[in-house]
Amino acid sequence: MKKQFSLIIMISLFLVDSFSAQTKKGDVLIKNGTVITVTNGTRENADVLIRNGKISGIGQNLSAPSGVQVIDATGKYIMPGIIDAHSHIALDAVNEATQPVTAQVWTGDALNPLDVGIYRALAGGVTISHAMHGSANAIGGQNETIKHRWGTVKMDDIRMEGAPRTIKFALGENPTRVHGEGSGLLPRTRMGVEQVFRRSFSEAKEYMEAWDEYNNNKNKRGFKGMPPIYDLQKEVIADILRGEIIVHCHSYRADEILMLMEVFKDYGIEKLVFQHANEAFKVAPEIAEFGAMASVFADWWAYKFEVYYSTAYNAAILTQNGVNTSINSDSGELIRHLYHEAAKTQKYGNLTDHQALELITLNPAKQLGIDNRVGSLEVGKDGDVVIFENHPLSIYAIPQMTFVDGVKYFDIKEDRDDIRIYVDPLEEVDVMREMTEHEKCMSNTWEFLNE
């Protein structure tokens, strides 16, 4: 009996736990700072009130409801949490590099909430990142948009609930090196890359039509036939054709960017964001006309051949040509100072403060399809906020506190040594990291490369 009782308690605890799997929501009043709303100008000596994880007021002399913590931000800058549209932090695996098409896999199955990179991103004011599959495959895996809710051991806690589905595509050197050169599989050239897409879309279309036909006829009298064989890979690609998934495509050269837009036009696919896109500036009018977006580095170039003929003015040229553009990291290092990366667009192309800050807030939010929730400080949006000492575009900018859903996950005054959640008991020897890691998105591909 006793045993049964404790079993019942355990089950009910589990149920309670599952029902309350909702993440923490906070309440806070940040007072008297310079509030950079991004969508509604900058307001001096203003307050931001967050109730139950959502922004409930922006204005002057807001008063704190009882029990709500007040933070004095006098002389400081309050801006929306920074969003990184290209990252690989908090992932245990990045590339399923075994085939040129792996739409069925999902980085959301390999989330690692223990990655100290999450905390380090928070220390750089970044509240949301796009945990992407790598760039080894022409059609890679699906990605997960995560919120940096540091301190949990549950992978579900860091998912951004309700964020649209996205998938990784890749063009150029990476898929051709890994598959064509490395494994002798198509594609070996940019010609082959195009045909991988055309075949995948055509086959998914046939698959979709076969299911439609089956579903439309299966209840009809006298129907004879079998359902098509279920294929998860084709299901996912069919969802791309249906417009249910945003494609984020690793790309560099202008010609391959044009190629993908032509293919997408042929299959009626519209939701497209070019990632890295070092040569996007060369075809900025075409990208603008298509309505695609671009997520780029501030100044990386020459680390591989396909970025040799590129320029740090890329983001500025794209912006001035009307392309929605963001600055991303693809690096556990750059993600720590995306505000500084965005500031470089003032050196390379004289963007205004407003334009530069949009590159790391509202614009990446649009690229991830979450701009109705985050990317600016507006009443009703999520309480994702960062407080800066000094203007965020100054070299002396230092994030002081970072909030996700109104909960403070980083406070420079409470920062301490060793914030790890999990310590590897077998780790005895110190690991010294490599100095610069270009293209984190080529992780887990070494065994496929001929070098």
Place this chain on the structure above:
Amino acid sequence: MKHIIFTVLLAVLAIASVQAQNPKAEYGAFALTNATLHTVTNGIIKNATVLIRDGKIEEISKQTSFQEDVKVIDCSGKHIFPGMIDGGTRLGLSEVGSVSLTQDYSEIGDVIPHMEALSAVNPNSALIPVTRVSGVTTVLAAPSGGLFPGKASLINLHGYTPKQMFAGFSTPVLNFPQSGKRGWWDERTEEEINKANKKTMEELDDIWQKVAQYHTIDSANAAGSTSVKLDYYPEMKALLPVYRQEVPLLVEVNKAKDIKKALEWVKEKNVRAIFTGVSEGFRVAEELAQAGIPVIVGPVLSTPSRDYDRFDRPYANPGLMKEAGVKVAIRTMETENVRNLPYNAGFAAAYGMSKEDALKAITIVPAELFDVADKLGSIEEGKQATLFVSTGHPFETATDVEHVFIDGWKIPMQSRHTELYEEFLQRSPGLKK
């Protein structure tokens, strides 16, 4: 009439083709007037004029009118800084990061101190103009690889031959034996790592013993007291100036444990050393200061070397060492983005180092460490005219660099990046041809 139009057309085309040529650097006499002068060694002088002639800073004054042969550049509201010096890069030695055929910084062999980075510097690298228009005028081009990968050379970022670029300093690099894992991919056990480390230390000591012997014989030869002929032994010949303390040895060392060991080693061997990298210098800052070993630290813009370190350790590292009394220069260890040197120093300044010390760490301090402080690193009369004019402090990203002078040459403010910007900001034809 047709004839006239044709002539005009020809003239227009001729002008256009002249403009299409790559601009060349200009040499001569220049007066940079009414500037705020950041001398680095003698404070800030307002409304100052720098007169450049024969490649040198001839005079610092308040004068504003000059003879006709002097080109006057009004710098009202502008700032003048000495050219920034990056104390560790691969610039000139690698063109495209992933294409090994373009990489010349790592030769075969573990003990090859006679490899000259300078010989492999490509003066026509597209990366060089991209770097110098940012005000970084001088870099140490360093080899990497085994224990003694070769000699690093200080180069000015202007010139058509490595000799023209050479800025007067060259010295061997030692990669001090590492006791840690090289990265997450390093799957060696602790035992294997320790064994490898011990072996490399023995190898290093063995080499130093040989240098000592080589020195003894070479000295005896020079004094005429022996006629023992030395065989061709370029490795020893390259290390001899280090042994004789004529040049410093660049010791790449990062981990705290290894830094301590390196301190013992240089003391025991009586080597004049500069430690480079030094990513965990903050852990042993007192020891470094006591030993009087200067450091070239960086990249500052990097992740902490250990998961359990505070997020800001790489940013704070230069300031913490400086505070302990260490002489600190800053490097990027970059290739194509050496232009981020002022931001590496800027982050050090944001996270604890004084702004002045951070600026010194990329100007006068590396000049002193490389024995070229009589020529570079500050704005002083008689020094080489290697400097830049900017709209503000170079640490701030909004600052534009407007003029760059290297060794008295006025550098064209053009690079692949600016050229592509000009061509593509408003592409023609646009959508329709």
